[in-house]
Amino acid sequence: MDFPEKSPRILIIRRDNIGDLVCTTPLIRALRAQLPDAYIAALVTKYNLAVMAGNPDIDALFSYTKAKHLEHGESRIGIFWSRLKTIWKLRKQHFDWILLPGGPQRSSLRFAKWIGAKKILVRDTEDTAGGEHHVEQCCHQLVRMGLAFAAPEARLTPDKARLTKLKTSLPREWSRHSGPVIALHLSSRKISQRWPAERFAELARILHEKLDAKLLLLWSPGSSNNPLHPGDDEKARDVLTSTAGLPLYPLPTERLEDLIAALSLCDSIICSDGGAMHLAAALGKPMVCLFGDSDPEHWGPWKVPHVVLHPPSRDVTDISVEEVSTAFLDLIRKS
Numbered sequence: 001m002d003f004p005e006k007s008p009r010i011l012i013i014r015r016d017n018i019g020d021l022v023c024t025t026p027l028i029r030a031l032r033a034q035l036p037d038a039y040i041a042a043l044v045t046k047y048n049l050a051v052m053a054g055n056p057d058i059d060a061l062f063s064y065t066k067a068k069h070l071e072h073g074e075s076r077i078g079i080f081w082s083r084l085k086t087i088w089k090l091r092k093q094h095f096d097w098i099l100l101p102g103g104p105q106r107s108s109l110r111f112a113k114w115i116g117a118k119k120i121l122v123r124d125t126e127d128t129a130g131g132e133h134h135v136e137q138c139c140h141q142l143v144r145m146g147l148a149f150a151a152p153e154a155r156l157t158p159d160k161a162r163l164t165k166l167k168t169s170l171p172r173e174w175s176r177h178s179g180p181v182i183a184l185h186l187s188s189r190k191i192s193q194r195w196p197a198e199r200f201a202e203l204a205r206i207l208h209e210k211l212d213a214k215l216l217l218l219w220s221p222g223s224s225n226n227p228l229h230p231g232d233d234e235k236a237r238d239v240l241t242s243t244a245g246l247p248l249y250p251l252p253t254e255r256l257e258d259l260i261a262a263l264s265l266c267d268s269i270i271c272s273d274g275g276a277m278h279l280a281a282a283l284g285k286p287m288v289c290l291f292g293d294s295d296p297e298h299w300g301p302w303k304v305p306h307v308v309l310h311p312p313s314r315d316v317t318d319i320s321v322e323e324v325s326t327a328f329l330d331l332i333r334k335s
Helices: 018-022 025-034 046-052 076-091 106-115 125-130 134-139 141-145 160-169 172-176 197-211 233-242 256-265 275-282 321-334
Strands: 009-014 039-045 060-064 095-100 117-122 181-185 214-219 248-252 268-272 287-290 306-309
Touching: 009 025, 009 106, 018 046, 018 275, 025 039, 025 134, 025 141, 039 046, 039 076, 046 060, 046 256, 060 076, 076 106, 095 106, 106 117, 117 141, 125 134, 125 141, 134 141, 160 256, 181 197, 181 256, 181 275, 197 214, 197 233, 197 321, 214 233, 214 256, 233 248, 256 275, 268 275, 268 321, 275 287, 287 321, 306 321
Parallel strands: 009 039, 009 095, 039 060, 095 117, 181 214, 181 268, 214 248, 268 287, 287 306
Antiparallel strands: none
16 A cells, blocks of 8 residues: 655554553554654553553653642642643644544544644544454554554563562462462452452462462552542452462552553463453453453453453353353463
């Protein structure tokens, strides 16, 4: 396909959740493959910055802070001023294309108009021609640019320093066990996708008995009563109490970089639909994923061995421990 610009300047704006940004990396990867001399930049939220950090397909990475993600010592005035400086810096780069794979979100459109480009391309209903999955629909923007359709694997680069630190923190007694490292991720934003603590504990016992598995217990830290950033400390405590004596290492992931590093160390994962699922898929980890009130055809793990369990009730509490363990053991045998 003859693309009119050999070295275009392209900006991708994506301000959504973790999984949405992970599902955008195949588009960026395809752009780099077809336009090796292009200048490709990305503008993301500071909260999700780790998803794109170290990505070899981009030339520059920019971020801004959402008001709801204010950290200690930050002010609203400060983050808005920083945002304006970032927009001005991007405006001076004179982009040929701005892509909005997240669709016509008001704030993304506003950013795109302020920054300016010869062409602004917004994902819309036309892009459903790419397929049912979110990745395919993002990648259909390639066709609308005059490029060939491609939807490669997602891409994620763990932070080397955090990975090394985590490796050295793992229990020495794990060396006595020959089985795989399996991550159990407890947290989910949606209530319909929160599997009970007692089932995670029972599953951990089964996997250790059947596979001599070593287990990483991952969760978003904090109390479930926190109105701004609810966590799963209580749920994790219940699982740990019920699994005393198992080679299970608790790892609350305070930052996104920690979650990525932890997932990169495991051999496989069991989790609900959400950011951790997409991160693990981008790292090539086989998985069993529990879907509640969401659509696995659109949001399922992309190009990685997996089993989706999705009950008719669209509530993961209707998925039994036996169903999960059977699906996981079958997946491992086939992988």
